[in-house]
Amino acid sequence: MARTVARVIVDALQELGVRHVFGVVGDALNPLTEAVRTTEGVDWVGCRHEEAAAFAAGAQSQLSGTLGVCMGTVGPGSVHLLNGLYDAAKSRTPVLAIAGQVPLAELGSDYFQEVDNDLLFRDVAIFRATVTSPDQLPRMLEAAVRAAISESGVAVLTVPGDLGERELTEDRPARFPHTRPVTRPDEPGIRAAADLLNAAGRVTLLVGRGARDAHEEVLALAERLAAPMVLTLKAKEGFEGENPYQVGQTGLIGNPAAAHALDGCDTLLLLGTDFPYRDWYPTDCKVVQIDLQERNLGRRVAVDAGLAGDVAATLRALLPHLDGVADRSHLDAARKRFEEWRTGQQQLADPAHDHRLLGRLRSALDNRSHDVRPEALAAAVDACASDDAIFTCDTGMATVWFSRFVTMHGGRRMLGSYNLGSMANAMPQALGAQLWAPDRQVVAFCGDGGLSMLLGDLMTIKTYRLPVKLVVFDNRRLGMVKLEQEQAGLAEFGTELDNPDFAAVATALGLTGIRVTGPGQLLDGVRRAFDTPGPVVLEVLTNPQELAVPGKPTVQQGWGFAIAKVKETLQSHQS
Template sequence: MPKTADFVLERLTEWGIHRIYGYPGDGINGFLGALDRANGDPELIQPRHEEMGAFMAGGHAKFTGELGCCLATSGGGAIHLLNGLYDAKLDHQPVVAIVGQQKRFSLGAAYQQEIDPTLLFSDVSEFVQTCMHPAQARHLVDRACKVALSNRTVATIIFPVDVQEEEAQPSPPRVHGAVYSSVGWTKPRVTPPQAELARAAEILNEGSKVAMLVGQGAAEAQDEVVAAAELLGAGVAKTLLGREVLPDDLPYVTGPIGLLGSTASYELMMNADTLFMVGTSFPYAEWLPEEGQCRCVEIDIDGRMIGVRYPTQANLIGDSKDTLQALLPMLQRKEDRSWREKIEHEVDRWWRVLDDRAHESADPVNPQLVAYELSPRLPENAILTTDSGSATNWWAQYLRLGKGMKASLAGTLATMGAGTPYAIAAKFAYPDRPVIALVGDGAFQMNGMNELITVKRYLEKLTAQNPTLIFCVFNNQDLNQVTWEQRAESADPKFMGSQWIPDVPYAEFAKLLGFEGIKVDDPVAMGPAWDRALAADRPVVLEVVVDPEIPPVPPHIKSELGKKSAKAMLKGDPEEAGVMTKGAKQKMHEFTESVRDALPGKHE
């Protein structure tokens, strides 16, 4: 007879979960046996650490829109899931976590590995329950999946070891208290009332300088966003989680916004008279228009988040695609295209600034050049990930995504360590597509190197249809983003005791695993190195020795940040000379391009 664990796995497959990222332990022995009996459906993918499994489950959800699933044993294994699950929760991804627990009669005895997982997971999970009887498993699985999908969040089910092993009860006894649930969920069509749509249209039609800001909530509304931008003559800035919403070859797409943003996005926001936010909760008010500068229309499916980032005059609570489809017939095409022309000019200037910056000399390789040389070489349908760190700046600014490409990172949690497992999950989900991760050496040392072993274990599955799986490591022996934050936010010099990290032969490590290992320490070799990596017949670690003194220059240096950075230098920063010289050169390129724009016959 099938056991409860067998029934749970079968039920999960009915919900479309055919891959579970999990690490073994005796607290989930019942599930391990059931997975063996399941003959690969669902398939167990064994990462090197439970945290990585949770990141992979969240990455799967991000790139597919489907439920992600992870599995961990009781005690320490369950605890390890938390960081990856918080990443999924804060970026609104549907993930179901299955967690082991000690036998029911052991609970309360301070038994080995006994923790209170209900309490532990209550903040990260919108639904968390312990299965205390086999007949309970059916409705717990069904509710967990429904909650995760409906609220785009994390749901957790805890299974004591003895319940896992008990005989399954797919249909509860027909007694008082029994619950009979079913598999099935349909995404609702959510649109605002007509009066609010009319109010939004009135505001957008009256505005002469419309700025749009789109996030991941607009990912399924690409055509509608383009149509709205064309009618309104608007420029469109993108949050980091919204990178894939629009391709970067559209001349009015100003690219990223914020500290990691573009000068084009900054000018767009500072000069607009109307703000149109679609599917985003971008939190940094200093990079949005000043309060009172703009009238604002916002689309967000979560009414709890509407109007909490910028004061709104029209609150469109609804799905981005459905709401835009209802709104578009009410929008009037703006005949005066001078605002649009100004935006396109700023975008063109920004790309020229990036070109100049990437070719600035460095010791040995300018990190901007790494992403600059990849951008024109991006394969069709590429999937791109990155980690949290200074590499995120270059990923955000330099990669010109084409139509159909996917891209993501740990957005709201901004945790280190997500870039590599995201890439692996993307490759499992889309084995026919090229996947490229840009990660810093700090994050790669933290956990990325270990997950190359996971790639080795599942090598044939990951590369049989398309071998392109590249991990580009920025080797600067520095936890570089925090170094810059120490200077700009705390007015402190770089503290070598916390910021320096050991030099590791990343490319050689890749070779030990049978992968392609490429090391670049000469800027002339950067382009050919990408050609070699993209043509490889196996996974690649592309290690680039980059200059830690090249600053991630914000699109506008706030006076307070500038003063603090100067104070940090005066306190005796170990890289003072290089930072000041190279930082000045990087910022100077904006001034140079402005001068070029003012000259007659500037680009002829």
């Protein structure tokens, strides 16, 4: 018996090892969801918003390194997938989106809910096509999956609502043979980079997630060159724990030690990173860059030697050509600064900080309501979370506190919207992560603005009984926007949030809600959240005036904050 279009698609997903399909049901998807319902090992996860479905599929793809799958029905259902799919595209992770469409005969007639999906997804998808005949399968599906996996991106396959039930006249199983090539530069390129590094005095490494499969080679390189290792945020996973060379992050979330390590080098070696913030790169130094994507070479900063290739394979070829460096003063100075900075951060993270003399003076200026310091909350979560926890993190100030106070040791994993910078990603990514790893602890660092944007999918977490721990930094603000306004010398405007009691909302939805309103309740509240079985929303009222000082603050930023605070004071007196 010939199979239907829907059956061919879902059988292929099963063959690929896809375990979950995320989406919202709709009439155009009915043949596909019925095929999922009747397929062992492939489960439908009904979300409350298609954006959450796309984020969850992208999370599973990033964690597994394989294909994530989501679906959206005709028109608005497909449109709602866009933001989560953009996040997957910017994160360079393979996701297949199946989009419903109006009946085949009505295409192009401005039919009810009709949207041109091939045009809609043109910018986000590396492959997009509409199935117009059953006999286009399975070849069209194979092309979509191959594109998503081989190019680490999004593929969108649109299926008209009346086509899913139609049978193929010539049926065969879908086939997905795929091996990843391992590339490395040629020998002259290797030798040129080695000559440049051997002539260097002080080398600093800037390591990105593209080097995550080259852990041993990168550490051997740092030892050979006596080089401090600055990490991008995404390189925390894999390079932060048990690494005697790392000095934390750079950029606005960074620290003085990393800034000094970069500014003090005469040669910068970029490994698997496309770090986008040009102002944070050092000047007047030689630059060597190794990246699998040739188009990334020299994109952010001019390079003296650019090597296109797999980082691990390239370093294995490069290391034998490198002389050892006896002078470790550059590395030792950077590490000393880093440890001093970390000691200061630990003092800030102590819940009793505001009871000491300096803390009392500080709180009189910036925390008169005696809210919880967000540093203390992040540090408490770090201490309570398991060694193999999976963390997701909202964009904004939650990312700052996560980057500074959560250590990625052991088998910990991390996800965030680190390239797109979307709001509302942490909770749906946690949803996907917990389904992917049901026996592991999943912790979401949620901003209050982010959580409220997709609040409805708390019900998805409840429906599927997912034991995620949602930690809400409730500062009643869009905190990063506030910081950006004040840094520019502008008074805070439009950032205040009239929040509900998130813990009470969680309780009303059938989840456990815990609310912490002061520093004295913090440690007990965090421990209760982690000790409580099932899903928990831990809402903590954090200080809205907390300031995250960048690793290399400028005079202009200082004046900006001073001017902003004067404007805000005058504004409060006038209201």
